Amino acid sequence: MNLTIKDIAKMANVSYTTVSRALNGSNQVSEETRNRVLEICKKVGYSPNAIARGLVTNSTNTIGLLVPDITNPFYPEVALGVEDEALSRGYSVFLCNTGFNIDRMESYFKLLIEKRVEGLIIASVPEEAKDLFELYHKRLPIVYIGSRPDNNRCNYVTTDNFKAGYIATDYLVKLGHKKIAFIGGIGISNSYREKLQGFKAVMEKNGIIPDIELIRNYHFNRIESGYLITKLMLKENKIPTAIIGANDLVALGAIQACEEMGFSIPDDISVIGFDDISYVSLPKINLTTVAQPKYDLGKLAVDIIFKARGSNLEDTFFKEILEPKLIERTSCKQI
Amino acid sequence: MNLTIKDIAKMANVSYTTVSRALNGSNQVSEETRNRVLEICKKVGYSPNAIARGLVTNSTNTIGLLVPDITNPFYPEVALGVEDEALSRGYSVFLCNTGFNIDRMESYFKLLIEKRVEGLIIASVPEEAKDLFELYHKRLPIVYIGSRPDNNRCNYVTTDNFKAGYIATDYLVKLGHKKIAFIGGIGISNSYREKLQGFKAVMEKNGIIPDIELIRNYHFNRIESGYLITKLMLKENKIPTAIIGANDLVALGAIQACEEMGFSIPDDISVIGFDDISYVSLPKINLTTVAQPKYDLGKLAVDIIFKARGSNLEDTFFKEILEPKLIERTSCKQI
DNA sequence: GTGAAAGCGCTAACAG
DNA sequence: CTGTTAGCGCTTTCAC
Numbered sequence: 001m002n003l004t005i006k007d008i009a010k011m012a013n014v015s016y017t018t019v020s021r022a023l024n025g026s027n028q029v030s031e032e033t034r035n036r037v038l039e040i041c042k043k044v045g046y047s048p049n050a051i052a053r054g055l056v057t058n059s060t061n062t063i064g065l066l067v068p069d070i071t072n073p074f075y076p077e078v079a080l081g082v083e084d085e086a087l088s089r090g091y092s093v094f095l096c097n098t099g100f101n102i103d104r105m106e107s108y109f110k111l112l113i114e115k116r117v118e119g120l121i122i123a124s125v126p127e128e129a130k131d132l133f134e135l136y137h138k139r140l141p142i143v144y145i146g147s148r149p150d151n152n153r154c155n156y157v158t159t160d161n162f163k164a165g166y167i168a169t170d171y172l173v174k175l176g177h178k179k180i181a182f183i184g185g186i187g188i189s190n191s192y193r194e195k196l197q198g199f200k201a202v203m204e205k206n207g208i209i210p211d212i213e214l215i216r217n218y219h220f221n222r223i224e225s226g227y228l229i230t231k232l233m234l235k236e237n238k239i240p241t242a243i244i245g246a247n248d249l250v251a252l253g254a255i256q257a258c259e260e261m262g263f264s265i266p267d268d269i270s271v272i273g274f275d276d277i278s279y280v281s282l283p284k285i286n287l288t289t290v291a292q293p294k295y296d297l298g299k300l301a302v303d304i305i306f307k308a309r310g311s312n313l314e315d316t317f318f319k320e321i322l323e324p325k326l327i328e329r330t331s332c333k334q335i
Numbered sequence: 336m337n338l339t340i341k342d343i344a345k346m347a348n349v350s351y352t353t354v355s356r357a358l359n360g361s362n363q364v365s366e367e368t369r370n371r372v373l374e375i376c377k378k379v380g381y382s383p384n385a386i387a388r389g390l391v392t393n394s395t396n397t398i399g400l401l402v403p404d405i406t407n408p409f410y411p412e413v414a415l416g417v418e419d420e421a422l423s424r425g426y427s428v429f430l431c432n433t434g435f436n437i438d439r440m441e442s443y444f445k446l447l448i449e450k451r452v453e454g455l456i457i458a459s460v461p462e463e464a465k466d467l468f469e470l471y472h473k474r475l476p477i478v479y480i481g482s483r484p485d486n487n488r489c490n491y492v493t494t495d496n497f498k499a500g501y502i503a504t505d506y507l508v509k510l511g512h513k514k515i516a517f518i519g520g521i522g523i524s525n526s527y528r529e530k531l532q533g534f535k536a537v538m539e540k541n542g543i544i545p546d547i548e549l550i551r552n553y554h555f556n557r558i559e560s561g562y563l564i565t566k567l568m569l570k571e572n573k574i575p576t577a578i579i580g581a582n583d584l585v586a587l588g589a590i591q592a593c594e595e596m597g598f599s600i601p602d603d604i605s606v607i608g609f610d611d612i613s614y615v616s617l618p619k620i621n622l623t624t625v626a627q628p629k630y631d632l633g634k635l636a637v638d639i640i641f642k643a644r645g646s647n648l649e650d651t652f653f654k655e656i657l658e659p660k661l662i663e664r665t666s667c668k669q670i
Numbered sequence: 671g672t673g674a675a676a677g678c679g680c681t682a683a684c685a686g
Numbered sequence: 687c688t689g690t691t692a693g694c695g696c697t698t699t700c701a702c
Contacts, residue, residue, distance in 0.1 A: 002474070004695055015673045020697060030671060045470070050449040051395065052695030054386045056678045062450075070414060071613060076405040083432055087439075092446060095430040097418055104422075111427060114385040115397075135380070139337075223617075256618050278406060282558075283591050284619045339679055350689045355681060365687060387679035391694045674701080685690080 003046045011044070012037050023048060054116070061091050063119040063305060064112035066105060068126075070097040072222070072249055073277040074294060078123055078145060081298025089306065091118075100220050102128050109133065113140075119305035121145060121298075127188040141308035143301045143318075147189040155308055157300045157320040159292040161191045164324035165198025168244050168272050168290045171326060173206050176335035177242040177270060181214035183229045183254060184221055185246030192217070192246060195274065199244065213238045221246055226253025234261045241269060241335055248273035248280050248289055255287075255331070266333035276327050286329040293322050338381045346379070347372050358383060389451070396426050398454040398640060399447035401440060403461075405432040407557070407584055408612040409629060413458055413480060416633025424641065426453075435555050437463050444468065448475075454640035456480060456633075462523040476643035478636045478653075482524040490643055492635045492655040494627040496526045499659035500533025500579075503607050503625045506661055507577045508541050511670035512605060516549035516575035518564045519556055519585030527552070527581060530609065534579065548573045556581055561588025569596045576604060576670055583608035583615050583624055590622075590666070601668035611662050621664040628657050 005023075009016035014033060021029045022037040029037075040046075054060045065082050067075040079095055086093050094112060098105035106129065112120060113136065123145040125133065130149045133142060137154060144156040172180055182199050185192035196215070203210045216233060218225040226245050233240075234257065243258075245251030251273030255265050263269045273280065276291030304318045340358075344351035349368060356364045357372035364372075375381075389395045400417050402410040414430055421428050429447060433440040441464065447455060448471065458480040460468065465484045468477060472489060479491040507515055517534050520527035531550070538545045551568060553560040561580050568575075569592065578593075580586030586608030590600050598604045608615065611626035639653045 006695080016695090017673060017675095017697085018671085020695095021672090024697080028671060033671080047445070047448050049451060049695055050446075051386055051389045051451055052678090053697075054678095055390050055680090055695080056697045058678070060386065070411040071408065073406065073408060076411055079405060079430075080432060092429060092431070092443075092450070094427060095414075096427070097415060108427075110382070111385075113382050115427070116384060116386055252614075252617060259618060279587075279614050282587060282620070283594060285617070341679080351679090352681080352690080353688060355679095356688090359681085363687060368687080384679055387694090388681075389694095390679080390696090391681045393694070672702085674699105676697105676699085678696090678698105680694090681692105682694105683690105683692085686688085 077294035081295035085302035161194035165195030169202035181240035184250030226250030230257035270332035412629035420637035496529035500530035504537035520581030561585030565592035605667035
């Protein structure tokens, strides 16, 4: 069934080299031959074999994208940016969902290397995987989104997490809050740590000592995480006047727990998140949050891949740090 | 930098066939040689070239997945099912977002064919693209999720949309509703038409004549679509007592429009959706909806790809029709 | 402007 | 158990 360049050559009465040239827009073919060849290709439904081409050109026009949780709306938006930018450069993307599973992440990683992707974007890489990935930095461009190896000797694009944490906390403090909880977040990830530093910086600046009982993290940033942490916290009778969730999902879980425990938002407790995933803007939710430019994060990551290919992978690293932005809605209240 | 099987062969002092065999778990190699080879591969960080392997084995271990809107949480869940099932069979997936754009869909389609994916899953294919795809049915297994070519001469997995429409309408009618709007949905897609038929069947059975002014569709199934349709409808003073949204997103948009126009949900107007995307279960939203088994839809689509490969692509088609399920929450009310 | 030939990295007969 | 050889479908010299 699958026709090859040779079949076309026979039909067109030319060598298969000529077919190849016609297909690839080489100017070494006469208009007439080219048209004839192209015509035939179209008529018989010939489809060039990208695998064979890849073998000889040593290119796949493919990049890989690793995300931890495709059901967190944050990642589809990042993926959209990645995809659009890749597509505009003639590349396609392998989107891999690791499900917070380190083994799955590693096996995907190896698979992508075998498939010879020409670049790799890793969103929210977990700490445990960083060593593995660092080994490959000299083989192909790897770009981290958000969390990244601590030494920063890598390509990355991230929102300024310190500033994000700062903005959220500052906003709450200006509303009069002092008993502020900071919940969720994978303790070990630097995007989390930076947000927390922003939090602490504001607290310190305002002479407020953070209550260590109100800073609680968890393995995954999901609704249930926020829910469980908050529920426990409230049950232990640690009642903040405001809660900062490590991301919107966590904040949403916090809201749920609060309401179940009889605290209303924002009257009893203010809640703020990070990311600004699409549906928190729904009138019924209306979560105040610190937005990340999700689409741009993805787009810039792809840009960096192409920049990095032009330079020494070993010691030239590209970074982009984007600005977070407060989106004021109705889940926080003056105290 | 990139080592080949020949480099390994030299280092191990064997032929490169032997290396290949060692790598592929052939039993025609002595334990000792195998271990030696594997050791070396590991030490030098050899990674087999899947492209080259693919060329000779004529396989890519890859399938393609086309979705219209990755930011609609419905699709990530489907994608999860696809990915898990594919991965368990040693396959990876190219996830492509077509953004409701027919050109982009077609170019992705051709690209995937060139990349020699071994199967293709198309979620919610638009009517205009069906002809193109039908041409390829004999080349590789194509499985549709939801919408599909009208003649049903194809592989597909879908929720029973007629039943879904039926269940939703029946539920509303039993609550006493007669003035029921049915909004959103791409008019031409069969998944939409089937839902609508379910709707009409219930109406007829109960001797209710549907108000044609309350049946309105739109190009995309998104929040804004539901919002715009509903807003317009209410402004024209066509006020239903219940609204069925073609999917949850549309229903959400409807709710937003209703509330903006001063109608409260469910007191003034009941609203029901389809799909049960994750976040409509949030306490603040609590949308009553007819659920689709999203994850299973994806999983079964992959199953079908593998079944289809074993049979005649031209005239053996596989189909799976899954059961919808009413998820009763609080957006609908007895009248 | 066209064709012949080599070779990309690998697997799969076929021999030994 | 191991090696030799051919060839997957294509691009790319190098000739003509």
